[in-house]
Amino acid sequence: MPPKAVIFDIGNVLIEWQPERFYDAAIGEDRRRAMFDAVDLHGMNELVDLGAHFTDTVYAQADATPEWRDEIRMWHDRWIEMATPVIDHSVRLMAALQARGVPVFSLTNFGIESYDFAATHYPFLRQFDRDFISGHMRLTKPNPDIYAQLEQTTGLNGADLIFTDDRADNIAAAAARGWQTHLFEGPQGWADALVERGLLTPAQAV
Structure with missing residues (x-):
């Protein structure tokens, strides 16, 4: 699934x-x-x-x-x-997932005021289905409690979730909870991972 x-x-x-x-x-x-x-x-x-x-x-x-x-x-x-430039292909992947009805969450180490400021420049930061922003949570990745809090809030865990991050320690902490993970090294690799898991078609992942 x-x-x-x-x-x-x-x-x-x-x-x-x-x-x-x-x-x-x-x-x-x-x-x-x-x-x-x-x-x-x-x-x-x-x-x-x-x-x-x-x-x-x-x-x-x-x-x-x-x-x-x-x-x-x-x-x-x-x-x-x-905090620039935008990685446009990643933003397109986010939009493509949501267009297919797939919920998209953020899980980010980000300050409260700096996130609000960034969102004035990058409107897609207000378009997640759920936001998990460390400044509000008072926890940062890779603390296991931040992952647990996301699970508790969403009612999802383990293989229900796939998470991408550019830091191996953050990915390892998620994988330890049974999440599906992808170490982000560029948007094409992430696009391929989403296609492989049946979340997008190749045409949707461009």
Whole structure:
């Protein structure tokens, strides 16, 4: 039987998320490497993903690290430039699934305010049948509890679900619960997986 619902990660599945690439362009690779060595920016972002206020968290880190203050503030002030471009084929797959009546959920490590801001640029972020956003859940992948909470909310589990994510640790945590999984390495591979499981035809998966 095909899965009853499809779950998309967002960063690097529906929207490219490459902070290092942004900073390389904005301040140069050497300065970016020095800043990332000096400041745990991904740890800062993890706090946002866990529900901390986006502006307050980034600006507090900037104020605490005055030698990188202006650059750290870019994480907030120019955030949408880090979360770009859209992976168009993935967005088409989401729409094609829904056109066939297949429920599509998000399961994403994403802050509350940053998600709301992203949705003003990317309207498809408001089109999931159910949203599972870490900032609201106060949990991030790959914590097993975030997967359990999705199961409890939807009444689905195990082979009822197929999940794609670009991080192997997030995929492993879902697979440990019996979910069908696909490690996202590009939209064509994900399209092929959806066709293989009978969720889309080849013509619908383009």
